[in-house]
Amino acid sequence: MTKSPVQFTLNGTETGVFVNGGANLLDVIRREAGDLAPKLGCAQGGCGACTVMIDGETHLACLTLAETVEGKRVETATSLANGPQLHPLQKAFVEGFAAQCGFCTPGMLMAAKALLDANPSPTREQVTEAIAGNICRCTGYEPIINAILTAAAELRGRISA
Amino acid sequence: MTVHKGRGFACINYPIGMNLGGDPSQALVHATPDGKFMVTLSAIDLGQGMKSVTRQIAAEALGVPIADVYVDTADSDTGPHDMGSFASRGTHRMGNAVIRAATEARRAMLDAAADELEVNASDLETDGHGNIQVKGAPSRAITIEDTAIAAQFKQGRTLSGRGIFLIPPSEADPNTGEMSPVTCFAHAALVVDLEVDDETGEVTVIEINSAYEVGRALNEKLVEQQLIGGAWMGISHALYETTEPYYPDRSHAPGDFVEYLQPSPGDVATHNIAVLERPAEDAPYGGKGPGEMCANPVLPAVANAIYDAVGVRCDRLPITPEKILRGIQNNGGAQPKGAL
Numbered sequence: 001m002t003k004s005p006v007q008f009t010l011n012g013t014e015t016g017v018f019v020n021g022g023a024n025l026l027d028v029i030r031r032e033a034g035d036l037a038p039k040l041g042c043a044q045g046g047c048g049a050c051t052v053m054i055d056g057e058t059h060l061a062c063l064t065l066a067e068t069v070e071g072k073r074v075e076t077a078t079s080l081a082n083g084p085q086l087h088p089l090q091k092a093f094v095e096g097f098a099a100q101c102g103f104c105t106p107g108m109l110m111a112a113k114a115l116l117d118a119n120p121s122p123t124r125e126q127v128t129e130a131i132a133g134n135i136c137r138c139t140g141y142e143p144i145i146n147a148i149l150t151a152a153a154e155l156r157g158r159i160s161a
Numbered sequence: 162m163t164v165h166k167g168r169g170f171a172c173i174n175y176p177i178g179m180n181l182g183g184d185p186s187q188a189l190v191h192a193t194p195d196g197k198f199m200v201t202l203s204a205i206d207l208g209q210g211m212k213s214v215t216r217q218i219a220a221e222a223l224g225v226p227i228a229d230v231y232v233d234t235a236d237s238d239t240g241p242h243d244m245g246s247f248a249s250r251g252t253h254r255m256g257n258a259v260i261r262a263a264t265e266a267r268r269a270m271l272d273a274a275a276d277e278l279e280v281n282a283s284d285l286e287t288d289g290h291g292n293i294q295v296k297g298a299p300s301r302a303i304t305i306e307d308t309a310i311a312a313q314f315k316q317g318r319t320l321s322g323r324g325i326f327l328i329p330p331s332e333a334d335p336n337t338g339e340m341s342p343v344t345c346f347a348h349a350a351l352v353v354d355l356e357v358d359d360e361t362g363e364v365t366v367i368e369i370n371s372a373y374e375v376g377r378a379l380n381e382k383l384v385e386q387q388l389i390g391g392a393w394m395g396i397s398h399a400l401y402e403t404t405e406p407y408y409p410d411r412s413h414a415p416g417d418f419v420e421y422l423q424p425s426p427g428d429v430a431t432h433n434i435a436v437l438e439r440p441a442e443d444a445p446y447g448g449k450g451p452g453e454m455c456a457n458p459v460l461p462a463v464a465n466a467i468y469d470a471v472g473v474r475c476d477r478l479p480i481t482p483e484k485i486l487r488g489i490q491n492n493g494g495a496q497p498k499g500a501l
Contacts, residue, residue: 046418097386101208128426135418138208140393141426143386 008069010035011079019066026050026061029076037077037106041135048134051107052076058114060133077106080113088151088158089113096147100138107134112148120156124149162360167470168500171461172350175454176343177444178250180328186254187241188262190219192320194313196291196306198223198266200232203240204255209452210383211251217379218256218445222263223270224287225305241323249452252379253345256445257326265322273312273320274303345441347449348374351392353462357470359495362482364467366396366430369459374437377447381436384451388434391455396430397423398456399463400479422479472496 003018010033017032029035029052041049043062050061053075080087086094089112099105108131115122115130122130127148128141136144178184189201200219206212212232220227234240243255268282274293275282278301286296287305294302303311312318333340351371357364369392378384401422407413415421440447460478468474472495473488489495 042418044417097382099208100210100386100390125427128429131426134426135423137394137423138390139386140390140429140432142389142393142429142432145426145429 004067006067006070008071009073011075017066021067023066024062025052025059025064025066025069025074028066029061029074035076035078038110039103039106041103041107046135047104048107048111048131049104051110051134053110053114056114056117058111075110075113077109080109087113088154089116089148092147092151092154093144096143096150098139098143098147104134104136104138108136108144112151115148116152116155120152120159122149122152127152162358163495164356164358165470165495165497167355167357167466167468167497169353169355169462169464169466169469170351171458171465173348173454173458175249175347175349175452175457177253177345177347177449177452178248178328179342180331180344181342183327183330184244184248184250184254185325185327186243186250186258187326188215188255188258188324189241190223190259190262190266190322190324192266192270192305192309192312194309196304196309197229197231198225198263198320200230200259200262201240202232202234202243202255202259203237204243204251205235205246207246209246209251209387210380211246211255213383214252214379214448214450215255215259218259219263221446222260223267224289226289226291229291229305241325249347249450249454251452252448252450253441253444254326254328256379256448257443258324260324260445261326262322262324265324266320267322269312269318269320269322270305270308273316273318274305274308276316277303277308277311345376345443345449347376347451347454349454349458351458351462353459353466355463355466355470357467357485357495359471359489362485362489364400364463364480364482364485366400366428366463369430369432369462371432371458372435372437373451373454374439375451376441376444376449377438378436379446379448379450384436385434387451388436388455389432391451391453392432392459393424393429395456395459396428396463398478399460400424400481403479406481469498469500470495472498 001020007016038061039049041047045060045063052061055072111131111134127145216230216232220230271282271285291305292302312320331341354368355366441449473485475484
């Protein structure tokens with residue numbers, strides 16, 4: 001099978017890979033680029049564990065053809081922390097016990113990141129809506145919703161400070 | 162169309178682990194050359210916090226800072242045998258095994274320190290900050306790091322410990338059938354408030370109020386986290402989840418997460434929790450652990466609340482709108498029982 005070159009920015013780093021026609025972005029991020037943050041849950045867009053941001057918008061990496069991200073900016077949960085400095089979302093997830101097994105967490109974080117980028121002051125309902133495509137089987141969602149609201153408040157504080 | 166309010170109650174005595182065929186857990190503890198301690202288990206942390214709790218337990222039993230303890234789990238090739246993470250047994254069985262292993266390792270650590278300080282090991286104590294000192298004379302002290310270095314590079318001694326906790330198999334008395342299937346129970350009581358729409362059969366859980374007795378809550382936040390998440394799963398099993406909705410006809414079985422029903426983030430009910438601490442005698446520092454009990458009382462409480470709301474008694478899970486509507490139809494209309 002002929003491979004095609006794809007160049008994109010992954011978490012701020014210029015990345016070039018050769019992909020098979022039809023290869024999905026999740027496989028490319030995990031296997032070719034070695035970023036294991038996004039998870040393979042259902043492989044059909046039903047669980048949200050593979051959620052990434054492409055040019056600032058959430059996408060399900062398992063349903064995204066790798067060739068379509070040519071020239072685009074792809075961000076996974078790996079982009080959030082600055083060295084040992086956790087992103088306010090990650091900090092709020094840790095301190096709010098918003099993860100148990102952790103499998104949904106990278107997708108939840110990206111869904112939340114996209115929300116807070118677009119809307120720094122979301123209501124509880126807007127947070128709920130933003131993570132409605134991400135399945136969590138451990139936490140009962142409430143700690144996740146609370147963590148996102150906590151992070152939003154902290155980010156607003158930083159901006160006004 | 163009327164929305165009927167209902168309240169349901171359920172309580173539970175939940176057995177910790179099982180001892181029908183014997184129920185052992187093992188742990189190994191050893192010091193690294195720089196005086197940190199590694200706890201090796203083959204039990205698995207599924208996200209319930211077993212690694213955090215065994216780490217706390219090991220630090221407490223060793224008398225060292227929690228930051229100096231590492232827990233390595235989930236490899237049955239390199240770890241000592243364990244029955245596994247099920248039956249709500251993690252904290253109780255693994256915790257007890259870790260205490261025993263850590264106690265043996267602590268003895269070896271104090272023996273090594275005693276040689277260095279030229280005192281009797283029984284006169285030594287740990288300060289919890291990484292030092293071993295003579296009781297009543299804290300200036301006569303050695304760090305645990307120096308103790309580990311001396312043990313391994315000078316004395317030729319390992320600072321290690323083995324632990325096993327076994328609940329032996331319980332045989333049934335041939336005459337009476339009497340046996341002890343379990344040695345330790347946790348307890349819970351739970352009230353569910355919900356609403357049932359008698360036109361659509363839809364149930365909305367409004368609020369859960371629960372009281373859990375889990376022995377000592379070794380890590381309060383982890384206990385709370387499990388109770389909240391487990392109650393969500395209880396609601397899910399009570400009202401939504403099934404792989405065989407029209408068993409034995411499988412043609413309507415859910416094929417993926419889109420069709421497999423479960424509560425979404427928008428279906429979260431308020432849950433107020435009271436954790437009662439009544440340390441159990443044979444439990445590690447009194448902790449029994451919440452485990453499966455997080456979900457179990459929710460199901461009967463939901464069933465009872467639905468009966469209270471519209472008078473329909475469902476004995477098949479999940480309690481779907483269809484079952485409720487058929488029940489209302491059979492009864493000739495909703496028959497609220499009026500607990501609220």
